[in-house]
Amino acid sequence: MYIPFGVFSAGAGTTAFTSDYDLISSTILGSDTSLISFDLTGLGSTYKHLQLRYVARSSSGSTPDYIYSRFNGVSSSTYTAHWMYGNGSSVLTNYATNSNLFYAGWDSASSLATGAFGAGILDLVDVFSTTKNKTMRSLSTSVNNIVLMSGAWNATTLVTSMTLQNYSGGNFITGSRFSLYGIKG
Amino acid sequence: MPSPTYVPLANVTLGSTASSVTFSSISQSYRDLIVITNGLCTVTGDESVAQYNGDTASNYSFVQMYGTGSSAASNSGNNTFVGAGRCSTSGTTSILHIFDYSATNKHKTSLSRGDNGGTISSAQVGRWANTAAITSVKITALSGVYSAGATFALYGVAA
Numbered sequence: 001m002y003i004p005f006g007v008f009s010a011g012a013g014t015t016a017f018t019s020d021y022d023l024i025s026s027t028i029l030g031s032d033t034s035l036i037s038f039d040l041t042g043l044g045s046t047y048k049h050l051q052l053r054y055v056a057r058s059s060s061g062s063t064p065d066y067i068y069s070r071f072n073g074v075s076s077s078t079y080t081a082h083w084m085y086g087n088g089s090s091v092l093t094n095y096a097t098n099s100n101l102f103y104a105g106w107d108s109a110s111s112l113a114t115g116a117f118g119a120g121i122l123d124l125v126d127v128f129s130t131t132k133n134k135t136m137r138s139l140s141t142s143v144n145n146i147v148l149m150s151g152a153w154n155a156t157t158l159v160t161s162m163t164l165q166n167y168s169g170g171n172f173i174t175g176s177r178f179s180l181y182g183i184k185g
Numbered sequence: 186m187p188s189p190t191y192v193p194l195a196n197v198t199l200g201s202t203a204s205s206v207t208f209s210s211i212s213q214s215y216r217d218l219i220v221i222t223n224g225l226c227t228v229t230g231d232e233s234v235a236q237y238n239g240d241t242a243s244n245y246s247f248v249q250m251y252g253t254g255s256s257a258a259s260n261s262g263n264n265t266f267v268g269a270g271r272c273s274t275s276g277t278t279s280i281l282h283i284f285d286y287s288a289t290n291k292h293k294t295s296l297s298r299g300d301n302g303g304t305i306s307s308a309q310v311g312r313w314a315n316t317a318a319i320t321s322v323k324i325t326a327l328s329g330v331y332s333a334g335a336t337f338a339l340y341g342v343a344a
Contacts, residue, residue, distance in 0.1 A: 021191045023343045026216065053217060053342070055284045055294065086250025086308075088261025115292040115316055119284040139296055141310035144261070146248050146296070148308060175290055179216060179344075181190065 022047070026179040032059055032171035036164040036178050044128030044158065048185030052122040055177045056107035060170025063109035064118070064142030068101040068167050071134065071159050075100045078154045085147035102151040104164060105140030107172070117176070118142045130158050190343040191219075197337045202227070205325040206337045213287040213318055215341030220281040220322060223336045224272025228329030230304045233279055234266035236323045237293065237313050241265055244314050251307035267311025269324050270299030272331065277301040286319040293319060 024047075025038065040050075058065035070079075079102035084093040096103065105120035120140025126132055134153040141147065166172065192215070195208050211218070224233050236245075247268055248261040270279020281297040293313040300306050313319075324337060 019190055023190050026344055053282075053284070055291070084250075086248055086259030088248045088259055091250055091252075091257040091259050113292070113314065115290070115314070116312060117285075117291050117294055119282075119294040119296060119310075121282065121296065139298065139308060141248070141294065141296060143294065143310060143312055144248060146250050146259075146308050146310040148250075175288075177216075177285060179342075 020184040022182045024180045024182050026177070028177045029172055029174050032173050034165060034171050036172065038162045038180055040162060041160045043182060046184065047182030048126060048128065049183040050124040050127050051181045051183060053179045053181065055117045055119045057110070057117045057173045057176055058107050058166045058168060058170040059110055059173050060166060060168035061109055061111045062168045063111055064106040064145050065109055065170060066167035067104045067107055067164055069104040070101055070163050071153050072157060072161055073163070074155070079151065080154065081149060081151040083147050083149035085145050087145045102136070102153060103149060104136070104151070105138045105149060106142040106145060106147050107166070108143045112143055116143050127159050130156055132156060134159060192341045192343070193338065194341050195339040199331055199333050199335045201333050202330045204330045205323055206331070207321060207323040208339045209321040211320050211322065212341060215287070216285065216344035217342040218283040218286045218319070218322065219340040219342060220269060220324060221338045221340070222270055222272070222279040222324065224270060224277040224279055225274070225332045225335040226272035226326045226329050227274065227332055228326070229273045230301065231272045231329050232327040233269040233272050233299065234325050234327050235269040235281060235295070235311070236266050236325070237319045238317060238321055240313070240315065245311060246314070247309055247311045249307060249309040251305055253305050266325070267295050267313065268297050268299065268309035270297050271301045271305060271307060272326055272335070273301045273303060275303055283319065283322070289316050289318055291316060
C-alpha cells in the first residue's frame with residue numbers, strides 16, 4: 001500500500017499524523033487595519049518557538065514602512081533592534097536601543113505599484129521562556145529594500161500577546177496577510 | 186488533530202547535469218512555497234534564478250544584498266528572473282520563499298538566501314509583476330549547469 005510522504009498509517013483509533021510545525025492562525029485582511037493582535041496565552045505549553053510569515057502593504061506613502069511589535073502591551077523602553085539592509089545601491093545599517101517598541105520587519109508603501117506587497121519571516125526563538133530575554137530575527141522586504149533584522153525584548157516575562165503596527169501610523173491594507181506558526185521543541 | 190503544515194511536494198536529485206529543474210502543476214492548496222536547493226553546479230560563485238509559469242519576459246525585479254568577505258554591496262534592477270540563491274562546484278544552501286503564490290490579487294514577492302561558504306553570502310527580494318497564481322517554478326543555473334547530485338525540494342506551507 002502506498003503511504004504518502006509525511007503521513008504514517010496507523011491502526012484504527014490512533015493518531016494518524018503528528019506535527020511539530022503547526023499553523024496557529026492566519027488572517028487575510030478584508031479591510032484596512034491599524035493593529036494586528038495575537039493572543040498567545042497558553043501556547044507555551046505546546047510550542048517552544050513561533051514563526052510569523054506575512055505579506056503586507058502600508059497605507060502610508062513612507063518607503064519603506066517599518067512594522068513594529070510589542071509583547072504583552074509593554075511600551076516601556078525595554079526593546080532593542082539592529083538591522084542591515086540593501087536598497088539596491090548600497091548596504092546600510094542602523095539600530096535602536098532602549099526603545100519602547102521592537103522593529104519586526106518592513107512592509108511596502110502605498111507609493112509602490114498596485115499589487116506590490118512587502119513580505120517577511122519573523123522567528124521568535126524560546127519565546128515562552130521565563131528565564132531568558134526574548135530574541136527575534138527576521139528577513140523581510142519592502143520590495144525596494146531587503147533587510148536582515150535582529151531584536152530583543154529585555155524581559156524574562158512570560159509572553160501572552162504580541163501586536164503589530166506600522167511605524168508610520170498607516171494601516172495594513174486589505175489583502176495583507178499574517179500567519180503565525182508554532183514550533184515544538 | 187493537526188494537519189500537515191510544511192508539506193513536501195516534490196523532490197529532485199539530479200543523476201546527470203541539467204541546466205534547470207522545473208516544478209509544474211503545483212497544488213494551489215497552500216499559502217507559501219519554499220524551494221530548498223543544494224546547488225552543486227559547474228561554475229563557482231554562480232547564481233540560481235527562478236521563473237514562474239514559463240514567463241521569460243522582463244516582468245521581474247529584484248534587490249540584492251551580499252557580502253564577499255571583503256566587502257558588502259547591494260544592486261537592483263528589472264530582469265527576466267528573480268534570484269533563487271547560489272550554486273557552486275562545492276555546493277550551497279539556498280532557500281527561496283514565494284509568498285501568497287496562489288493569490289490572484291497580488292504580485293508575487295519572494296525572499297531568498299543563498300550561501301556559498303567559499304565565496305559569498307547573499308539575500309535577495311524578487312517581485313514578479315503578475316497577479317496570476319503560480320503553477321510552475323523553474324530553477325536555472327545562471328552561468329553554468331547543475332551537476333549530478335544537486336538537489337531541489339519544493340514545500341508547501343499551509344494556509
